[in-house]
Amino acid sequence: MTSACFHCALPxxxxxxxxxxxxxxxxxxxxxxxxxxxxxIVACGCADYYQHRLQPATSFQALAPELPDLAALDHPAVxxxxxxxxxxxxxxxxxxxxxxxxxxxWLIEHRLMQLPGIEQVAVNFSTQRLLVRFxxxxxxxxxxxxxxxxxxxxxxxxxxxHEILLKKTARTxxxxxxxxxxxxxxxxxxALGLYLGERQGMSAETRDYLRLVTFLVSTPVVIYAGWPFYxxxxxxxxxxxxxxxxxxxxxxxxxxxxxxxAMITHRGDTYFDSISMLIFFVTAxxxxxxxxxxxxGEIHANIQAxxxxxxxxxxxxxxxxxxxxxxxxxxxxxxxxxxxxxxxxKIISGHTLIGESLLTGESLPLEKGPNDLVIAGSQNLEQTLxxxxxxxxxxxxxxxxxxxxxxxxAEKPHAAQLADRVAAWLIAGILVATVATYTYWHVHHSxxxxxxxLAVLIVTCPCALALAVPAAWTISTTxxxxxxxxxGRGHVLETLQNITTVLFDKxxx
Numbered sequence: 001m002t003s004a005c006f007h008c009a010l011p012x013x014x015x016x017x018x019x020x021x022x023x024x025x026x027x028x029x030x031x032x033x034x035x036x037x038x039x040x041i042v043a044c045g046c047a048d049y050y051q052h053r054l055q056p057a058t059s060f061q062a063l064a065p066e067l068p069d070l071a072a073l074d075h076p077a078v079x080x081x082x083x084x085x086x087x088x089x090x091x092x093x094x095x096x097x098x099x100x101x102x103x104x105x106w107l108i109e110h111r112l113m114q115l116p117g118i119e120q121v122a123v124n125f126s127t128q129r130l131l132v133r134f135x136x137x138x139x140x141x142x143x144x145x146x147x148x149x150x151x152x153x154x155x156x157x158x159x160x161x162h163e164i165l166l167k168k169t170a171r172t173x174x175x176x177x178x179x180x181x182x183x184x185x186x187x188x189x190x191a192l193g194l195y196l197g198e199r200q201g202m203s204a205e206t207r208d209y210l211r212l213v214t215f216l217v218s219t220p221v222v223i224y225a226g227w228p229f230y231x232x233x234x235x236x237x238x239x240x241x242x243x244x245x246x247x248x249x250x251x252x253x254x255x256x257x258x259x260x261x262a263m264i265t266h267r268g269d270t271y272f273d274s275i276s277m278l279i280f281f282v283t284a285x286x287x288x289x290x291x292x293x294x295x296x297g298e299i300h301a302n303i304q305a306x307x308x309x310x311x312x313x314x315x316x317x318x319x320x321x322x323x324x325x326x327x328x329x330x331x332x333x334x335x336x337x338x339x340x341x342x343x344x345x346k347i348i349s350g351h352t353l354i355g356e357s358l359l360t361g362e363s364l365p366l367e368k369g370p371n372d373l374v375i376a377g378s379q380n381l382e383q384t385l386x387x388x389x390x391x392x393x394x395x396x397x398x399x400x401x402x403x404x405x406x407x408x409x410a411e412k413p414h415a416a417q418l419a420d421r422v423a424a425w426l427i428a429g430i431l432v433a434t435v436a437t438y439t440y441w442h443v444h445h446s447x448x449x450x451x452x453x454l455a456v457l458i459v460t461c462p463c464a465l466a467l468a469v470p471a472a473w474t475i476s477t478t479x480x481x482x483x484x485x486x487x488g489r490g491h492v493l494e495t496l497q498n499i500t501t502v503l504f505d506k507x508x509x
Contacts, residue, residue, distance in 0.1 A: 082156035183221035191273035306377030345387035
């Protein structure tokens with residue numbers, strides 16, 4: 001019988017066997033890479049990863065062909081795209097690959113915090129992104145190398161890759177939603193026959209047949225569409241945290257198993273239709289939230305698209321087309337009528353009208369001439385301009401605007417923070433109330449105890465509390481961005497209700 005690799009669970013080749021003593025036992029590995037990764041994880045004091053992970057890690061051999069050139073990550077030209085210099089501290093945003101569960105996030109955070117010079121590490125498992133703050137004692141190449149040593153891949157964050165990830169998540173959610181909707185409709189159709197048949201003297205054979213068909217159409221909904229709830233509930237319990245998925249999972253699985261038992265034994269009622277509808281509604285709400293986040297990502301992509309990819313560089317009275325990313329402070333750039341500005345700059349020659357409505361809110365074009373400052377992403381409406389570059393890349397006003405939007409999306413408003421704090425206590429109270437309900441009715445009417453307790457579990461599930469606040473926040477900020485209002489901090493919307501006076505300048509911005 002072929003053994004499985006202790007790290008990634010792939011089959012261990014019979015011709016080449018890699019082994020070592022880890023955690024008090026002899027472990028087998030499929031390759032030298034997985035062996036080295038496992039030894040590194042244990043050596044750095046993160047052996048708990050193997051106790052908490054829900055899935056095997058990604059094979060080291062599968063990640064190796066995609067690993068970036070470490071030396072290139074420290075080059076200033078490369079860092080300009082993903083590293084922000086904030087005084088003595090730098091901040092880098094990386095895209096991660098190979099994460100299979102939240103234990104992977106824990107492992108990466110704990111490993112990086114052991115490096116000298118690391119001040120802050122935050123792994124977002126849902127978006128597969130890493131935000132790390134570090135000083136001069138370390139570098140991006142050392143950070144990526146440390147991540148590689150424990151079996152994951154990291155590379156500089158690129159916006160379109162994040163958008164691809166969100167679209168993939170939305171496609172998966174849409175498939176689950178479609179299956180849940182189809183199954184719920186079919187289950188309700190057959191359940192209607194059961195409800196009406198009980199009043200009209202339906203035969204036992206017909207009743208059992210309708211129950212069986214309802215069971216068959218609801219089972220894919222419970223297994224496939226409901227899988228994300230069960231997985232998140234397992235993760236929450238493993239980390240001793242109560243999320244809304246815990247009571248939801250208990251309610252769905254308890255009702256499904258009890259209904260299946262009632263169908264087999266011909267005793268009691270079945271609720272396959274209710275289970276399917278519950279999964280459908282919760283899946284629909286999460287799908288809408290995913291779509292809202294995708295829409296927010298498109299807003300950010302549209303802001304990035306304001307800066308053209310190419311620019312007209314003027315050297316020795318000659319003009320050539322170059323990449324905007326290659327421009328340097330002090331270069332001379334020519335901007336033709338109708339083009340967007342590729343950089344922040346100072347006008348050397350030319351008079352024109354500049355449209356900045358998308359950036360500053362000015363509804364009317366502004367007259368600009370020699371020595372006037374202009375910003376990247378604004379539009380030249382009339383005459384040809386020659387600029388001296390004053391800022392490029394992440395140093396432009398447009399890049400700063402994008403950072404404000406990213407910060408606003410990352411920050412949780414006070415209502416969301418309050419919901420997070422209250423939700424855990426509320427769920428604990430729900431579970432206590434469910435147990436109390438079952439205990440009371442078991443003493444007085446034992447045949448109703450389970451179903452009454454189940455009703456409490458379903459009715460009190462805090463789906464609205466967990467979903468409404470983040471969904472409302474995401475949709476609100478996205479809608480405002482489409483209307484030209486950019487939210488820079490997470491608390492802005494909540495403080496609007498306290499505003500008593502609004503001041504406008506002469507142009508109404």
